Amino acid sequence: MIAVRELTKLYGHTPALDRLSFEVRPGVVTGFLGPNGAGKSTTLRILLGLHRPTSGEALIGGRPYRRIRRPLHEVGAVLDADAAHPGRTARHHLDCLARTNGIGRARVAAVLAEVGLAAVADKRVGGFSLGMRQRLGIAGALLGDPGVIVLDEPVNGLDAAGIRWIRSTLRSLAAQGRTVLLSSHLMSEVALTADRVLILGRGRLLDEISVADLPVRGATLEDVYLRLTGEAAEFRAVPR
Ligand SMILES: Nc1ncnc2c1ncn2[C@@H]1O[C@H](COP(=O)(O)OP(=O)(O)O)[C@@H](O)[C@H]1O
Numbered sequence: 001m002i003a004v005r006e007l008t009k010l011y012g013h014t015p016a017l018d019r020l021s022f023e024v025r026p027g028v029v030t031g032f033l034g035p036n037g038a039g040k041s042t043t044l045r046i047l048l049g050l051h052r053p054t055s056g057e058a059l060i061g062g063r064p065y066r067r068i069r070r071p072l073h074e075v076g077a078v079l080d081a082d083a084a085h086p087g088r089t090a091r092h093h094l095d096c097l098a099r100t101n102g103i104g105r106a107r108v109a110a111v112l113a114e115v116g117l118a119a120v121a122d123k124r125v126g127g128f129s130l131g132m133r134q135r136l137g138i139a140g141a142l143l144g145d146p147g148v149i150v151l152d153e154p155v156n157g158l159d160a161a162g163i164r165w166i167r168s169t170l171r172s173l174a175a176q177g178r179t180v181l182l183s184s185h186l187m188s189e190v191a192l193t194a195d196r197v198l199i200l201g202r203g204r205l206l207d208e209i210s211v212a213d214l215p216v217r218g219a220t221l222e223d224v225y226l227r228l229t230g231e232a233a234e235f236r237a238v239p240r
């Protein structure tokens, strides 16, 4: 489980995150939705120990990332589709990752098959399409069979088949009981993929929505999202 508590991040005097708190539960896909600049990537980078918060905390299974002893076995993340060196083959990239984390080569072959890259495993990543690089990123995230999966804007730039693949993969990972958090600025994508949506604006949690409840509220996710983030945007437009 992921727990973010009173998380604040200042860049200079500008707050990217402003006492942000939320939890992400296992067994469902949680969407982290907000316009560009809302603070999604900042939150995920702090969660994964890549940035330090100004105050507050972000915990995975009750601990900050830097205190997790075998991180790849607890949390798999794709923050950037271009994390693999273009001169390496897909298999070599995963082998290196596996070796430094005490994971065997059989597991590398298994995740390559799982993400549909077995046939191109020995080709260089430099020749891969964005969709193939995203699949490779997800293969790396799955290497340690982690209970928590975090993806930052995974469908950016993907074609329809790639988007559908990501959607069904994330849904099946959640159905296996894992905690799945994906960020996106694309509301329609989140509505199709996530069960629960955290709406972020200006570094704050604006609302938390169960997608299944939306018809009851007589609204679409688009209605709710634009109302909430429209208010946040107006607030931002006030001259300083
Ligand atoms: N390294 C940085 N230095 C200064 N400002 C940053 C840095 N990273 C992000 N920001 C600012 O923090 C805010 C949130 O950015 P980000 O987390 O990337 O948003 P999102 O991922 O939701 O688009 C933005 O205003 C952005 O310009």
Ligand SMILES: [Mg+2]
Pocket: 040, 041, 042, 152, 153
């Ligand atoms: Mg971002």
